[in-house]
């Protein structure tokens with residue numbers, strides 16, 4: 628079931644929550660809506676669901692206009708941040724709920740319901756909890772039950788709003804890998820709201836980055852991470868260093884470092900900012916032509932990686948670099964010592980933020 632979002636707008640009073648968004652979400656894909664708080668992700672999800680009406684624009688499921696359809700007629704399943712399980716019902720009854728409230732003619736037999744619920748519980752690997760109450764489960768287990776319950780009615784579209792947001796980091800990480808595997812099995816078109824970059828990059832087939840109600844970028848996780856369309860996406864998707872640079876006809880200069888910037892061929896001399904991820908700061912063996920001199924202000928060892936905080940000459944900004952521990956040892960670097968660094972993979976944006 629593909630989902631087409633066609634020029635959708637939504638305001639709350641004067642506040643524009645969704646600003647002319649057009650997107651097509653592909654059949655069977657798991658799409659992450661990623662953005663900071665207040666960027667309109669949840670509002671867009673609720674519009675897809677039919678829990679919220681857009682002021683203008685249309686929603687189509689597989690070409691069929693669903694904009695005016697009631698939420699219960701859209702065939703969507705939901706999982707929210709706060710596991711909305713019925714407290715007084717067993718796990719089995721919770722998962723069976725959507726099937727038992729169907730009109731009599733569509734309602735499966737008791738035996739069919741039992742089989743289906745047990746199959747779903749096996750799928751989320753919690754069949755052994757069938758007779759328990761939700762209060763006897765951990766937070767992560769409750770979210771897996773909420774997902775089984777959403778899947779019981781065989782939704783055409785599965786919508787998840789920060790489903791792991793209330794859980795601690797370790798459980799979150801486990802659940803997102805688990806969701807990825809489950810989605811590979813069932814392939815239901817799914818939309819997943821998160822403000823956590825790592826979660827979006829790890830779980831989804833496609834990432835839609837939102838900011839102030841607009842879509843900033845839309846693509847595969849690799850593409851969005853490696854080729855951010857603009858400074859907002861660059862900064863939102865991971866740690867980044869910013870260097871003042873001057874761009875002139877295909878070359879960007881950061882101090883003595885000259886870098887190719889072919890996208891600016893023919894550009895007259897302009898001020899720019901170069902964006903560089905910490906792992907793209909190369910630390911060199913020693914003094915070197917075309918490198919920046921820096922002092923190592925802080926060394927932190929995080930498992931197999933060493934993070935450095937460096938200060939280049941005459942700079943107010945700290946430069947963050949990351950390198951493997953063995954490389955750090957080879958180079959004989961020490962806190963308080965000198966280093967020569969060179970950005971190796973940069974993205975340059977002119978100061979007005981526009982690519983020409």
Ligand code: ATP
Nearest residue numbers: 639642644662663664665666667668669670671822
């Ligand atoms: P979060 O991660 O914080 O949930 P979000 O990106 O999902 O953020 P939305 O929940 O879509 O953002 O909200 C976008 C903006 O619209 C917010 O500033 C919010 O306060 C506002 N908003 C959402 N729903 C309503 C409403 N029913 N009435 C008034 N304002 C609303």
